[in-house]
Amino acid sequence: MTYAVLALVALTTIFPVLWMLYSSIKPTQDILRDVFAPPTTLYFGNFDAVLQDMLIWVKNSVLVTGISLAIILVVSALAAYAFSQLRFRGRELLFVFMLVGLMVPAHALVVAGFKWISVLGIGGILALILTYGGWSSFGILVMRSFFDAVPKEIIEAARMDGASHWKILTRVLLPLARPGIATVTIFTFLWVWNDFVYPLVYLQRTEDLTVPIGILSFQSRQGVQWGPQMATLAIATIIPLVAYLIARRQFVRGIMQGAVKG
Amino acid sequence: MTTHIDVQPGIALQRPGARRPPQRRDGRLALVFLAPALFFYIGFLIIPLIGTLFLSFTDWEGFTFDQLRMTGLDNYRQMAGDDVFWAAVRHNLILVVAAAVLKTVIALALAIILDNNVRFARFFQTVYLMPAVVSLVVTGVVFSLALSPTLGFVNPLLDAIGLSSLTGDWLGDTGRALPTIVVVEVWHTFGLHMTILIASLAGIPGELRESARVDGATTWQEYRHIVIPMLRPAIGVVFLLAGIESFKIFATIYVMTRGGPSHATEVLSTWGFFQAFSANNVGYGSAIMVVLLLLTFALSVLQVRSNRRAQNDLA
Structure with missing residues (x-):
């Protein structure tokens, strides 16, 4: 039963x-x-039919996801170091300010965001990457909680040995925060890879499209051609699915951390 | 960089381990470390957030800035008479409550089952969590195809198992479309919530349950009187998380129904999006997004509070 x-x-x-x-x-x-x-x-005829378009979209998605992820990891680690290890006025207030991004749905910002990037004179993939760079709240929150958990004595000892702030961050804290980095990587990867609303609005040219929008554009361009449409869906799904099966344990741990610390 | 040694006067007076008050000392250095994050965050998240708020007080159509006029609260007054807006609010509420209740109940039931030394528990957990990594666009297109009344597999499947009376136009029928969206929502993330509850179940001290069993409690009593009460804060967290997630719904509806048929699945996000991009009412669309932002914010504050309570209970 x-x-x-x-x-x-x-x-x-x-x-x-x-x-x-x-x-x-x-x-x-x-x-x-x-x-x-x-x-x-x-x-494999369905794959043949969509391969040319899909290759471009997958390349765009890899580019956008890879660079955005790198930006988010770097800026989160640096900011988390400041919040965790440095003392300055207004620290906790600024920290709360940095977490506002956790409470905001992306689609609520996309109207003003689109007008703003036109004012700045940027668009396409560049605008998309810069925008994802702003979604670092989760990364800062998670990395700070890992940095805070590192015993003070370890950091003091490194400092006594003459380690600079940069060395303390890269040689002491980041290696100890590896599970946190994994959590941020997995969730950021999934979010950016699967994100729909920003590319829907920001990307105007067919050759700039990322996978999720490519799938939709394919649908409207060709009507519903079942076989090829299924091939686009399969390609779009296999990549995150394989990533999930490889990093399953990290993924589960990340959800549990998120729920307890969130 | 030189080595710092804390030899400031006054520090010694403090209890060791007490939190030292923030001092100015690292201010400039902190700015260097924070600058990259602040650049992206303010430049591409906070400015659009403030921009949304600002545009909601204008009647801008989104073309050139010289056409932009401040109209105060006009957009918000317009909402009062906008039937679709109120329908959207109602659908948002239905979605939040229905999806949050279903996700929580299903997640809890499955978490309890898997907690009872079931074989292949890890396999089942892996499978249940899988939809969460499939993108909402893929989910939306797959279900649109599967539910299609002419070509999909859902209706033939119902026919085959003798439930022909249930077949119908799942997304084209005004009465069915919203419940169908709820089911897709639940399908997509129930596994996430189950995973959170499994973690919380594992956190309940084994001795408590052991002693209840020794005292002759049945499994039902053990859950009724020990496990569920101890799990209540976690259940609250999951319920709110599920609610917020469903409140933020956009991609699923955009892909599957675009808010139709005849606004039957319209929610705040799709209606605001339509107003801003298809009807060129950037001002009014932004005002709808502001309402969405405020409600999401309120729900998130509730969630942070209940989360804190849950943590205190555990401590």
Whole structure:
């Protein structure tokens, strides 16, 4: 009975994804004939049809996600160091100010944000990367809590040995905060990779699109061509899915940390 | 950089380990460390946030700045008479309550089941958490295809298992569209919330449950009188997190229904977006986004509080 419930939920969870994955290797007419049937042959025509576009979109997504992630990690680590190890007036107030970003949904800012980047005269992928750089609240929160947990004696000892602030950050604190860095990396990666609203508004040219918007543009451009559409979905999903299966333990730990510390 | 040694007068008077009051000493250095974060944060998050607030007091259509006129609270007055706005507020509330209740109940039930030495618990947990990494756009398109009345697999599946009476146009029917969105929402993140609850269950001291069992408590009594009461703060946290998440809904609805059919799934985010980008009412659209921001902010403050309470209870 217990297992029946668990299996039923598992099936409900996994089937839509599985269906999308196996439909991507069925020719469109086979999908239309029987939406359910698993593929009888390996057919890569759908992937051929979308490969050219998808390669560009995947390249854009990798570029945007990679650079944004690097920016967020660097600025969060530096800011978290200031909040955790330096003493200055208004520290806690500024910290609370930096956390406002946690309470703001991105789609509420996108109207003014779009007008603002036009005023600045930037657009496309550059505007997107700069904008993601602003979403560092989560990173600062997590890294600070890791830095705060490092025993004072360790930092004092390093200081006695003549270590500079930079050395203390890079040689002492960051290695000890590795699980925190992993948490920030995983959640930022997923968020930026899957983000929808910023690229929807900021990216105007087809060759700039990221994967999620590419999928939608494909739909409106071609009507619903089932096979190729399934191939775009499969490519878009396999990358985060593999990342999840590899980093599953870190991901689970990150959720638990997020819930306790949030 | 030289070594610092704390030899400031006065420090010695303090209790060791007490928090020293912030001093000016590191001010300039702190600025150097904070500058990159502040540049991006203020430049690309805070300015758009203030911009949204500012635009909500104008009647701007979004073309050139010389057409921008301050109109005070006009946009907010306009809301009072906007039926779609009120429908959107209602749908937001329905979504929050329905999705938060369903996510919490399902997450709790599954967390308890998996907590009871079930075999393959890790496998099931991995599977349940998987939808959370699938993007909302992919989720939206997959479900749109699966639920399509002409081509999808959901209706044929219902026919096959003898539930033909349930078949229908899941996203095209005004009465069904919103509940369908709720189900997709729940599908996407129930595993996240289950994972949080599993962590909290693991945090309950084993001796407490042990002693209840020794005293002859049934499993039901053990949960009813020990586990659930101790889990209550965590359940509160999950409920609010789930609620906030559903309140912020945008991509799912944008991809699946665009707020339709005839506004049946319109929420604040989609209506504000439509006003600003499709109807060129940047001012009014921004005002709707401000309402959304204020409500999200209020929910988040509630969540931070209940989280703090949950932590105090654990301590």
